[in-house]
Amino acid sequence: MEAFVRLVIAGLMAGSVYALVGLSFSFVYKGTNLINWAQGEWFMLGGFVGFTVLEVFHFPFWSAIVIAAIVIFLAGFGVYRLLVHRMVQRGAKLLDVLLATIGLSILLQNVAMLIWGTSVRSVPPLLKGTLSLGAIIVPRQYMIIFFTTVVAVALLYTFMQRTDFGTAMRAAADNPYAARVVGIPEHLVNATTWGIGAAIAGIAGVMVAPIFGAYFFLGLTVGIKGFAAAVVGGFGRPYGALAGGLILGVVETLGAAYISSAWKDGFAMAVLVLFLLLRPHGLFRAEAFD
Amino acid sequence: MKRIMMLVLASLLLLTACGDSEDSSTTEAVSDGETTTTQGTDTTAPATETTAPEAEAEPVVFGFFGPLTGPTAQAGNALLHGAELRVKELNESGGILGRPVELVTCDDKSEPEDGVTCVQRLIDQDGVDAIVGTLHSPIISATAPIVGENEVPMVGAGTGVAWCNEGHEYVWRETANSDANAAAIKQALQESDWSNLGVLYQNDDYGASGAESLEAIEGIEVVASETYNPADRDYSGQIIKLLGADLDVIAVWGLGDTLGPVTNQLRQQGWDGPIIGAEGYTLPEVVEVAGENVDGVIFASLYYIPEEAAAYPEENVRAFLESYVAEFGELPASDNAYRAYDGATILAYAMEQAGSVDGSAVKDAINAISGLEGLAGTFDYATGGCEGIQTSKLWEYEGTSVTPYGQ
Numbered sequence: 117m118e119a120f121v122r123l124v125i126a127g128l129m130a131g132s133v134y135a136l137v138g139l140s141f142s143f144v145y146k147g148t149n150l151i152n153w154a155q156g157e158w159f160m161l162g163g164f165v166g167f168t169v170l171e172v173f174h175f176p177f178w179s180a181i182v183i184a185a186i187v188i189f190l191a192g193f194g195v196y197r198l199l200v201h202r203m204v205q206r207g208a209k210l211l212d213v214l215l216a217t218i219g220l221s222i223l224l225q226n227v228a229m230l231i232w233g234t235s236v237r238s239v240p241p242l243l244k245g246t247l248s249l250g251a252i253i254v255p256r257q258y259m260i261i262f263f264t265t266v267v268a269v270a271l272l273y274t275f276m277q278r279t280d281f282g283t284a285m286r287a288a289a290d291n292p293y294a295a296r297v298v299g300i301p302e303h304l305v306n307a308t309t310w311g312i313g314a315a316i317a318g319i320a321g322v323m324v325a326p327i328f329g330a331y332f333f334l335g336l337t338v339g340i341k342g343f344a345a346a347v348v349g350g351f352g353r354p355y356g357a358l359a360g361g362l363i364l365g366v367v368e369t370l371g372a373a374y375i376s377s378a379w380k381d382g383f384a385m386a387v388l389v390l391f392l393l394l395r396p397h398g399l400f401r402a403e404a405f406d
Numbered sequence: 407m408k409r410i411m412m413l414v415l416a417s418l419l420l421l422t423a424c425g426d427s428e429d430s431s432t433t434e435a436v437s438d439g440e441t442t443t444t445q446g447t448d449t450t451a452p453a454t455e456t457t458a459p460e461a462e463a464e465p466v467v468f469g470f471f472g473p474l475t476g477p478t479a480q481a482g483n484a485l486l487h488g489a490e491l492r493v494k495e496l497n498e499s500g501g502i503l504g505r506p507v508e509l510v511t512c513d514d515k516s517e518p519e520d521g522v523t524c525v526q527r528l529i530d531q532d533g534v535d536a537i538v539g540t541l542h543s544p545i546i547s548a549t550a551p552i553v554g555e556n557e558v559p560m561v562g563a564g565t566g567v568a569w570c571n572e573g574h575e576y577v578w579r580e581t582a583n584s585d586a587n588a589a590a591i592k593q594a595l596q597e598s599d600w601s602n603l604g605v606l607y608q609n610d611d612y613g614a615s616g617a618e619s620l621e622a623i624e625g626i627e628v629v630a631s632e633t634y635n636p637a638d639r640d641y642s643g644q645i646i647k648l649l650g651a652d653l654d655v656i657a658v659w660g661l662g663d664t665l666g667p668v669t670n671q672l673r674q675q676g677w678d679g680p681i682i683g684a685e686g687y688t689l690p691e692v693v694e695v696a697g698e699n700v701d702g703v704i705f706a707s708l709y710y711i712p713e714e715a716a717a718y719p720e721e722n723v724r725a726f727l728e729s730y731v732a733e734f735g736e737l738p739a740s741d742n743a744y745r746a747y748d749g750a751t752i753l754a755y756a757m758e759q760a761g762s763v764d765g766s767a768v769k770d771a772i773n774a775i776s777g778l779e780g781l782a783g784t785f786d787y788a789t790g791g792c793e794g795i796q797t798s799k800l801w802e803y804e805g806t807s808v809t810p811y812g813q
Contacts, residue, residue, distance in 0.1 A: 119650040122675075126642035234479040235739070236666055238695035246676045255674040327674065328639040329667050329695055333477060337637060372643035377633045378609045380643070 118251040123373050124366055129258050129327075131365020132265040133159070134384075136320035137342025138349060138357030139269070140313040146352045147289045147309035150200065150210055152192075153217040156339015157224035158314040162188050162321025163330035164228055167237045177242040181264065184322045185315045192314025195220065196307040221335065228332040241326035257326050264323040268316060269358065275312075285309060317342070337381065341368075344388040350398025359399055363387065465508040466501065466763055468493060468750065469534030471524035471549075472541060472563070472742075474513040477637075477663055480691060481541055481740035485563055486511060488746035489538045491726075491733055496750070502757050514540050521545035522552065529556050535763040536560065536753045539577070541742050543569055544611065550574035557765030559756070559772060561749035563742055565685065566612050570792035576765070578772055580749035581782055582708050582795045584612065587684050588619040590706035590798040591657070594682065594811065595626045600654035605631040606644060606668065608660035616659035616684060629653065636660070639667050645675050658683040662740065666695025673699040680704060688741045693806050700803040708782040708798055709744045710808050711737055719810070723781050748780035752794070 140155045162184045169180040199220070200213055208216075243256035276282035288295040288305045296302055321330070328334060342357075345364050349356030364384045371383035391398065470489050473482035493509045501507055510532045512524035521540060528534045529552065536559045539546055543566025550569060553560040554576045562569065562577055565584040569577065595603065603626050607613035613633065621628055630651035632644035648656065658668055658681055665686045672681065673696075680702050686692065687705035712718045715727035715737065726747060730738055738744070755778055756771035757763050776788040785794040800811035 119646055122646045123643055126646055129642065130640050229475075234475070234477070235691045236663055236695050238666060238670070238697070240697070241674070246674070253676045255676075257674065327667075327671065329670075331639065331663075333637065334639060369640075369643035373632075373647040377644045377647075378635065380638060381635060 118253075119373070120370075121252050122254065123369050125252075125254055125258065127366030127369035128362055129261050129324075129365070130369060131345075131362035132261050133320050133324055133338060133361070134341045134345040134364050135358040135361025136265060136268065137317050137338055138345030138361045139272075139354050140316040141343055141346040142349065142352050142354040142357040143272075143316065144310055144313040145346075146354060147285060147313075148196075148306045150204075150213045151217070152195075152220075152310065152313065153214055153339070154195075154221035154224055154335075155313065155317045155342060156335035156337075157221045157228075158188050158192060158317035158335075159321040159338050159342070160330070160332065160335030161191070161224060161228060162318025163239075163325040163328070163334065164232050164237065164321075165318065166322030166325045167232070167239050167330045170239050171237070177260075181319055181322045184318045188318030188321075189311040189315035191311075193307045193311035195314070196310035197303075200310065201303055201307065221339070225332050225335065232330070232332070234332065236329040236331045238329045239325040255327075261323050261327075264319065268319050269355075272312070272316065272354075281305075281308070341381075341384045344384055347388060348391045348398055350400040353398065353400045356398055356400040463501075463505040465506045466503070466757065467508045467510060467532060467534045468753065469510050469512070469525075469528035469532060469537040469558075470746075471512040471514050471521060471528065471537070471539065473516040474511070476516040478516050478541070478661070481662060481689070481742045482513075482516075484738045484740035485538075485541055485742035485746045487730065487734055487738065488743035488748075489750050491730055491743075492747045492750035492754070494733070495729070496754055502754050503761070503763070507754070510534060514542070514545055516542055516545075518545050518548040521549050525549040525552050529553070529558055534558060535765075536757070536768065538580075538746050538749045538753070539563065541745070546577065547572060550577045553577065557769070559753060559765055559768045561752055563745040563749065567615060568611065574792070576769060578752065578787060578792050579794060580752060580780075581745045582798050583793060584616055584684060585619060586708075586796050586798040587706040588616055590800050591682055591684070591704075592619070592623045594704060594706075594800055595620075595623050595655070595657075598626075598655075600680075601626055602629045602652055602654045603627060604629065604648045604651060604653040604656040606641070606648060606656060606658050606660075606672075607631070607633050608664060609633040609635050612661065613659045620657055620659075634660070634664070634668070636664060639664075641668055641671050642675065645671055645677075649675060649677060653679065655680045655682055657681075660684075660686060662686040662689030662691055665689070666692045669696040669699050669703065678702075685741065687803075690737070690739060693803075698805065701805050703803045704800065704811055705802075706798045706800050707741060708795065709741050710801055711739075711741060713807060717807075722779070726781055744781045748782055748785070751780055752778065752785060 137155055137159050144152050165184040165187050166180040169175050169183050203213055241257040242260050245256055247254045247256050284300045285305050288300050288302050292302055345361035346357040349360030364387055367387050368380055368383045372380040472485045473479055493507045496507045514521035514524050539560045539562040541563040543564030546562040546564050547569040554574050560577045561580040567583045567585050570579055605617050605620055605628055607617040630648050632648050634641050634644055682704040685707035687703055688707045688710040690711050693700055715731055718724045756768045760767040760771035773787055776786045778785040782795050787794050801808050802811040
């Protein structure tokens with residue numbers, strides 16, 4: 117019984133990563149009607165930025181999350197302004213931008229390799245050791261991950277619902293033409309959406325760097341599972357992606373433990389395929405930007 | 407604006423095409439099996455001058471292929487450096503049969519198709535006389551028939567047992583196979599007081615064969631066994647399930663780049679007990695990633711990477727490490743450096759014994775080797791066939807330093 121609970125908790129931890137990455141996919145899609153395939157790479161780069169902040173500059177842990185969020189935000193913002201904006205202006209559609217971002221993801225993997233090398237970089241955990249809740253043992257670092265996820269989502273929600281800029285973003289997503297009419301700078305808003313999406317994935321990267329390490333190849337699988345999480349939750353429904361991610365994480369971890377650890381990646385994909393077959397619009401129907 | 411963006415994109419592409427990673431000097435990233443030629447050592451600069459014994463004599467060409475990019479790039483580049491160092495030393499002492507030695511390299515990117523392309527090019531286009539081969543056992547299996555057909559002797563660095571048993575006439579192992587490491591580990595387990603063993607292994611030939619060999623040990627029983635995919639970094643499910651059993655010791659059988667996170671997560675999930683594993687634990691990267699969590703890890707390997715050259719217990723390895731540091735500015739990133747160094751030594755020795763670089767003659771010379779001292783120990787192919795060394799040694803981490811096990 118303890119093993120089951122521990123597995124569910126571990127699944128929620130991995131699920132939090134998929135949830136945040138999935139959230140970033142859906143967030144970008146809902147805000148700009150575009151898919152950025154490189155969200156997994158933002159996750160990976162977040163981990164590396166965290167590594168640099170913590171191991172090279174020796175700043176405290178929470179500053180690493182904040183700095184990574186800012187750096188990756190700027191990178192995401194920059195990608196939109198320099199790459200996507202120009203494509204969209206020339207009439208590029210979702211598929212064109214998606215293909216371009218596939219290339220971007222390869223580029224980012226190689227940039228990471230160039231800067232940080234090919235080996236796994238490790239980050240010491242903020243909280244070492246384990247927590248004992250009765251017979252259940254949980255690594256303390258998991259608490260950081262859950263806390264960070266909740267705070268990141270709460271901040272996002274507050275920003276979107278309670279600030280002017282957030283309202284502007286929701287307006288531009290709802291009706292770009294009307295937004296332009298009332299003077300909302302659409303392309304600035306879109307770039308910010310991409311930046312925020314990138315930052316969310318980057319934050320996920322920092323928070324699990326003590327467990328997974330930072331590794332240039334990590335973005336690929338995490339990106340795909342994050343995408344799957346977004347689909348499961350209803351693509352374009354950011355908070356649905358949270359549920360999708362947590363479900364995927366738990367299914368994957370339980371499957372690896374009870375069915376076969378060799379097929380672990382397969383379970384996440386099986387859930388995805390199941391949803392596409394039975395409930396393609398996901399858990400929650402994609403609705404307004406909320 | 408458009409032109410500026412084109413320029414930026416083009417320069418970014420150029421940047422990614424010629425990579426130089428922070429902690430190991432990689433060769434120019436080669437794609438599609440293109441080869442780069444070097445004279446001896448530094449491959450990132452154009453051919454360095456070495457004192458060629460007879461500038462006019464036709465060089466002996468050694469081919470090299472291995473994973474210079476990709477997940478095992480650390481080990482692959484260390485492999486290359488080992489070969490480069492030996493070739494440099496050969497040239498400084500008169501070459502082979504009075505002829506200078508050249509090293510031609512190729513990147514197999516850890517992919518069998520690229521390995522095959524590499525070997526074809528090395529043989530057909532670069533006319534190599536012998537090959538110092540990759541560390542990936544499946545790729546050695548894939549390329550062995552080619553070197554056999556072309557009668558080009560190849561020494562391989564991989565430790566998977568299979569490729570030495572497939573009947574290839576032109577391949578030899580320049581290190582001990584994982585059975586030798588497994589045998590050393592089995593002996594340690596047998597002689598210990600432990601009775602319950604948990605196994606965590608990588609989901610491929612390498613891991614599976616290691617796990618299998620752990621099943622049949624007297625006095626100790628495998629009560630739990632889990633596997634993980636090499637590209638994965640989250641092992642929490644498997645570890646939690648493993649820890650549900652009552653264990654005295656956990657055996658981990660995987661490659662270097664996974665061992666760091668695995669060891670970390672084992673400790674993070676609350677396992678304080680002994681961990682025993684294969685030669686992957688010699689990778690300095692593992693200590694970098696896992697830090698103090700490696701304390702108590704026991705591993706079998708012919709050799710390991712010390713924290714400094716002077717600390718190594720064996721004199722010939724110490725000398726190698728000191729030359730390596732002088733040449734490349736840092737200790738090897740992986741014990742593969744020892745392997746390729748020994749491999750090049752074996753090839754050169756055989757050529758001298760045969761008095762020629764003719765493939766068939768060199769093959770016979772290698773098969774006659776007995777008592778050749780290398781970094782790994784004493785090589786004997788006369789009785790071993792493809793395997794030159796069949797025993798291994800045990801070491802233990804105390805904190806982050808390595809000491810011989812049992813002392």
